[in-house]
Amino acid sequence: MNWEQLLSLQRQGDKTKRLRKEQDETRLGFEVDYDRIVFSAAFRSLQDKTQVIPFSKTDFVHTRLTHSLEVSVVARSIGRLAGKAILEKHPYLSEIHGYQSNDFGAIVAAAALAHDIGNPPFGHSGEKAIGHFFSDGPGAIHKPELSALQYQDLCMFEGNANGFKIVSQSMDGAPGGLRLSAATLGAYMKYPKASLPHKPTKHVADKKFGFFQTEESGFNTLAKDLGLHKKGDTFYRHPLAYLVEAADDICYTIIDFEDGINLGWISESYALEYLINLVKDAIDKKTYASLKHTPQRMSYLRALAINSLIQDAVAIFIENEEAILSGSFPFALLDKSKYVAQIDDIISLSIEKVYHSPEVLQKEIVGYKVITTLLEAFTTAAVHEFKGIADAYDQLILRLVPAGTPFVSRTLYSTLLNATCYVASLSDGKAMELSKKIK
Numbered sequence: 403m404n405w406e407q408l409l410s411l412q413r414q415g416d417k418t419k420r421l422r423k424e425q426d427e428t429r430l431g432f433e434v435d436y437d438r439i440v441f442s443a444a445f446r447s448l449q450d451k452t453q454v455i456p457f458s459k460t461d462f463v464h465t466r467l468t469h470s471l472e473v474s475v476v477a478r479s480i481g482r483l484a485g486k487a488i489l490e491k492h493p494y495l496s497e498i499h500g501y502q503s504n505d506f507g508a509i510v511a512a513a514a515l516a517h518d519i520g521n522p523p524f525g526h527s528g529e530k531a532i533g534h535f536f537s538d539g540p541g542a543i544h545k546p547e548l549s550a551l552q553y554q555d556l557c558m559f560e561g562n563a564n565g566f567k568i569v570s571q572s573m574d575g576a577p578g579g580l581r582l583s584a585a586t587l588g589a590y591m592k593y594p595k596a597s598l599p600h601k602p603t604k605h606v607a608d609k610k611f612g613f614f615q616t617e618e619s620g621f622n623t624l625a626k627d628l629g630l631h632k633k634g635d636t637f638y639r640h641p642l643a644y645l646v647e648a649a650d651d652i653c654y655t656i657i658d659f660e661d662g663i664n665l666g667w668i669s670e671s672y673a674l675e676y677l678i679n680l681v682k683d684a685i686d687k688k689t690y691a692s693l694k695h696t697p698q699r700m701s702y703l704r705a706l707a708i709n710s711l712i713q714d715a716v717a718i719f720i721e722n723e724e725a726i727l728s729g730s731f732p733f734a735l736l737d738k739s740k741y742v743a744q745i746d747d748i749i750s751l752s753i754e755k756v757y758h759s760p761e762v763l764q765k766e767i768v769g770y771k772v773i774t775t776l777l778e779a780f781t782t783a784a785v786h787e788f789k790g791i792a793d794a795y796d797q798l799i800l801r802l803v804p805a806g807t808p809f810v811s812r813t814l815y816s817t818l819l820n821a822t823c824y825v826a827s828l829s830d831g832k833a834m835e836l837s838k839k840i841k
Contacts, residue, residue, distance in 0.1 A: 403727050405488065405495055407629035408640060409505065409585050414570070414578030414620075423500030432508035435586040436474075439516045442580060444568045445470075448518065450829035452525040452769070453658070464661055466518045472657060474515040476708060477649035481510030483716045484645055488723070510645045512582070513589035517650055520565025522826035523833040524769025531773040532559040532822060540778050544785070544818060552815040554597040555614045556822065562593055563614050564826055570620055573808060584627045588640030592647055594625065595636040605732040606647075607639045616816055631729055638729030641719075648715040648735040655736075656707050659748050662756040663700065670696050676751065677703040680744040681710055714739050769830070772837040776825045779840050784810055784821040802836065 411420035411431045425431060439445050448466035464472075485506025488495070495501045522528035535541045536556040545553050555563070570579045570587065582590075593612035601608055613621045624630075630637045659676075662668040674696070678685070684706045693699045715735045722738075725731040736745060756762065783799035786792040787810045792800070803809050807824055811817045828836065 403629050403631055403638060403641070403729075405492060406499060407627075408588065408642070409495075409499075409501060409509070410583065410588075410627055412584045412627055413581045414623075415581065420583075421499075422505070425500070430505065430508060431583050432505055432512060432586060435512040435580075435582045436508065436515060438580045438582065439512060439519070439569070442519075442568075444519050444827060445516070447827065447829045447832075448521075450831045451518075451521060451523055452528075452830055453661075464657055466521060469653060469657065470515055470518050473517060473649045473653045474511045476652055476712060477514035477646055478507040478511035480507075480645045480649055480712050480716055481642065482507035483712070484510075484719050487716070487720045491720075491723070506642070509583075509585050509589050510642050510649070512586045513642065513646045514649050516565060516569055516582075516586075516590055517592075517646060518561065518565070520563065520568050520826065521561035522559075522564075523773065523828055523830045524766060527766035527769055528773055528826070529559055529561055531770040532777065532826065533557050535774055535777045539774065541781060541818075544814065547814050548818075549615075549815075551596060551598050551615055554600070555815075556818060558597050558600070558611070559822065559826070560593075560597070560610050560612075561826070562591075562610055562612050563597075563617070564823055566591065566613050566621070567617050567823060568827075570617060570624075571808070573806065584624055585640075585642070587624055588628045588630070589642035589646055591621070591624075591640060592643045594621070594630065594639060599635055602635065603732070605636070606734045606737075607643075607732075608636055614819060616819060633729060639726075641723070641726045644719060644726060644731075644735050645715070648711075648719075651734060651736045652708055652711045652715070655711075655745055655748055655752075656704055658756060659752050660700065660704060662752055665756075667755045667759055668751060670700075672751065674699060674703065676744070676748050677707055679747070680741055681706040684710055711736070711739070711741065711745075714741060769833075772833050773825060775837045775840055776828070776833060777822065780821045780825055781818055784817050785814065788814060788817045799840070802839075 411422060420431060448470055451466040453464040453466050453469045482503050485503035488506065489501065489503055522532060541556065568579070569582055572578055591612045593607055593610045595608060595611050596613065596615070596618065597611040625637050628640060630640065659668065659673070663670060663673045681703060690699065690702060693702055718735045718738050719726070722731050736742070739745060779799050783792065783796040786796045787800060803824060808820045809824065811820055
């Protein structure tokens with residue numbers, strides 16, 4: 403793969419080639435991507451979607467929105483640093499084509515901003531609830547009428563694939579969806595494969611899947627535009643997807659840990675010890691000693707930790723650039739970090755004290771039931787309408803769907819997927835409200 407093609411500014415429907423050296427420096431195409439994501443309805447709904455802790459009333463806990471913004475900020479720094487090194491290594495990109503280090507930052511920041519845009523309500527338990535509905539719940543009744551790939555899309559419902567659908571699907575009056583640049587869409591796609599075969603290798607790009615069957619053609623066109631090579635059933639990752647992933651890994655490692663501290667689930671003494679272990683080589687002892695209050699010390703250590711991990715991720719990326727371009731780097735960047743032991747310690751404590759806390763588990767159970775209730779109502783109404791057998795109750799349910807939302811479609815699979823994606827688009831609060839109305 404080559405950087406010139408990977409940094410493509412092309413958008414769906416373009417008739418002529420967009421060249422970097424012809425861009426308006428006051429408003430680059432990659433910056434337009436960022437703006438379009440920010441102003442999208444799907445992004446706004448993240449303000450009421452769970453990051454880790456559902457329905458929390460505390461001011462300190464992150465939602466999907468604040469998490470996405472923080473990941474985007476970290477991603478911008480990672481992208482700029484990596485871009486500076488890449489341009490020094492490949493000066494033709496700047497001298498001939500006009501690319502700048504900030505372009506890399508803008509691409510990675512935009513892709514990171516959208517990285518959770520397809521996640522359903524109630525965090526990862528929401529994905530599991532959707533999958534269970536189709537694999538072992540009422541939705542399993544549709545299996546005989548679907549292909550193996552179509553059924554797998556539903557049983558392994560994936561927020562990343564839904565996100566690609568949201569930003570790229572054509573709708574009435576909006577051909578090409580948000581019409582993001584090819585480079586940003588490529589950087590967004592962490593898992594450039596379909597839902598089957600499931601986990602065929604240990605490569606990080608095979609961990610999940612990145613597009614539903616409804617978007618397969620669009621993804622194949624994108625892969626061709628970017629020059630993504632293919633091996634077996636999986637395309638090589640866009641190199642900048644590694645940087646998006648690193649920014650996400652850095653934030654959830656440090657920020658979820660911090661949420662646990664603010665809630666009182668992780669003791670401050672533990673927290674300071676774990677963070678000091680991560681940044682002990684970067685601490686200015688005089689500055690640290692002058693901080694009298696624990697929140698100040700936490701803030702200082704958090705900033706050092708994020709910066710240390712950013713620098714490390716960029717170093718790993720540049721060191722392995724050739725392997726990444728050839729599709730032969732099977733790891734997430736932080737998997738090779740010199741801080742991997744400290745990262746593992748922090749994540750292990752977060753799992754014990756935060757992710758598996760009674761409050762989180764109890765509220766995930768509530769979310770599980772809410773999503774099951776909504777799926778049963780909306781998929782049933784959609785399928786009955788598709789088959790021409792909708793009754794009065796089905797019609798009432800269908801009236802709850804906002805005008806212009808893709809729903810009943812030309813095939814059973816796309817109808818089921820549309821109904822599921824509608825449920826996934828709901829905020830936590832809206833899902834609760836609709837579930838109560840239906841019940």
